[in-house]
Amino acid sequence: MVQYFGSKHEPKGKSGFAHLFQHLMFTGSENAGDFFFKRMPQVGATNMNSMIWYGTFSYDYTNYYETVPTGALEMTLYLESDRMGHLLGAITQAKLDNQRGVVQNVKRQRDN
Numbered sequence: 001m002v003q004y005f006g007s008k009h010e011p012k013g014k015s016g017f018a019h020l021f022q023h024l025m026f027t028g029s030e031n032a033g034d035f036f037f038k039r040m041p042q043v044g045a046t047n048m049n050s051m052i053w054y055g056t057f058s059y060d061y062t063n064y065y066e067t068v069p070t071g072a073l074e075m076t077l078y079l080e081s082d083r084m085g086h087l088l089g090a091i092t093q094a095k096l097d098n099q100r101g102v103v104q105n106v107k108r109q110r111d112n
Contacts, residue, residue: 016104016107020100020103021062022062024095025064025083025087027095027099028090029079029083029090030087031086032083033090035079036080039075039079040066040068040072043071043075043076044068044069044072045066045067045068045072046066047067048066
């Protein structure tokens with residue numbers, strides 16, 4: 001699955017939203033909370049770039065992926081769609097502030 005949003009979609013002179021959004025995707029969803037990150041390894045999910053707290057990303061897109069057994073496909077599709085479609089209601093000011101600080105720190109490290 002590819003979430004097509006990258007820094008090329010940000011207004012000129014403003015950056016960091018794509019990176020912030022990428023981080024917020026790991027804070028849970030409205031319906032499932034952080035169940036995704038607890039349950040996926042239990043059902044045998046492997047090769048999860050999202051489990052190591054980042055998606056692969058480029059100028060054009062952010063990519064989240066996992067490999068799951070056939071029996072976990074329905075649950076995985078539900079949890080991923082919930083994470084993609086019901087993120088906003090799960091974002092608290094504390095989560096936003098925390099992830100903003102993380103993204104700002106990464107930018108400082110890259111700039112140095």
